[in-house]
Amino acid sequence: MKRYKVKLCGTTSIESAKMAIDANADYIGVLVNVGMSERSLNVDQAKAIVEFSKIPVMTLLYNMSVDEICHIYDKIKPYGVHLLGNTPIENIGKLKNKLDCQIWLTVYLPAEDQGEVDIEQMKELIKSYESAGADAIVIDTVSKGRYGGTGKTANWDIAKDLVMSVCVPVFLAGGINPENVREAILKVDPYGVDLASGVEIEKGKRDPEKVKKLMAEIRKVEYEVNHTLVIMSESYEETRNIGKVIGKMAFAGSVIALCGELGSGKTTLTQGIAEGLDVHSFVTSPTFVIVNQYKGRLPLYHIDTYRLRSLDDMYELGYEEFFYGDGVTAIEWAQKVEPLLPEEYLRVELEYVSESERKITIKPYGQRYVDIVNQIK
Known part of the structure; x- marks a missing residue:
């Protein structure tokens, strides 16, 4: 250590x-x-x-x-x-x-x-x-x-x-x-x-x-x-499977902050989270509606902050209901709302390497998220 x-x-x-x-x-x-x-x-x-x-x-x-x-x-x-x-x-x-x-x-x-x-x-x-x-x-x-x-x-x-x-x-x-x-x-x-x-x-x-x-x-x-855990994902399936482990280990009140540029795999990983939560609906990027909600073992709130003008938009959205509620929140472009993230959360940084490869850096803040990272290992 x-x-x-x-x-x-x-x-x-x-x-x-x-x-x-x-x-x-x-x-x-x-x-x-x-x-x-x-x-x-x-x-x-x-x-x-x-x-x-x-x-x-x-x-x-x-x-x-x-x-x-x-x-x-x-x-x-x-x-x-x-x-x-x-x-x-x-x-x-x-x-x-x-x-x-x-x-x-x-x-x-x-x-x-x-x-x-x-x-x-x-x-x-x-x-x-x-x-x-x-x-x-x-x-x-x-x-x-x-x-x-x-x-x-x-x-x-x-x-x-x-x-x-x-x-x-x-x-x-x-x-x-x-x-x-x-x-x-x-x-x-x-x-x-x-x-x-x-x-x-x-x-x-x-x-x-x-x-x-x-x-x-x-x-x-x-x-x-x-x-911190760093993984080189060599395919869409590998990225999705990482998300699946996160979804299976997620608990009520989980916040997964997804950071990365366009095309880095944020939505793919969220689809894996949804699968791990037993969500049967197809997960798409919520860019134009800001938040999509899905029913599963726990509710999944999929938030995309790409088009937010300021943090005020998050307040209007009622973000606390998602971050501190009874579901799991996966938030894309989380770096844009960094000041609002809870003290304990799971940060996932995705980086485009090639058409099929992604560098995925996972940082847990809080023991329950450390347990998730250990499961991914």
């Missing part, structure tokens, strides 16, 4: 550290003697947080010599040192020989609107760090001469390419917050995320509500990733 690690960086106080611990973060980050950062602490302040913390603390150090790093480590005794700036590769080997701790390195991508990057050169740099003994890599953003702590995102497609090129854990940093962490994780699939400003009220002051929301979003995306 996949679990994404969380490092809350820029910790400036015991109170802030406690907030991270209570939220079940995996690591705390403390900047030490980093003059350009508003979140930087001195050695004594950092040591107090290390001694208090029940979870690993990483000390972040910027462009320091091996001797300086060793001196600070000896004073603080953190879980590890996280090196910022431009670290000479030979320094990693020296530090591995001198320190009994984790050594993390940051590499930098430009902010999305601020220049190109040589991907192959970046891969070589990361591999050099890895070969020299780095225990983890953090991909962060550089913006207008500031390395990290920018609150800006980089190109996540490039970040994903970098993550896939190495074996050591890779954390994604740079502009991550509760609103975009789901997208970041699904797009990059990092070992973990590393952030500061995304959960702050102001620089150096952490917001408990933002921290809570961040962790909730991460746990939700973990649930999604761990239970």
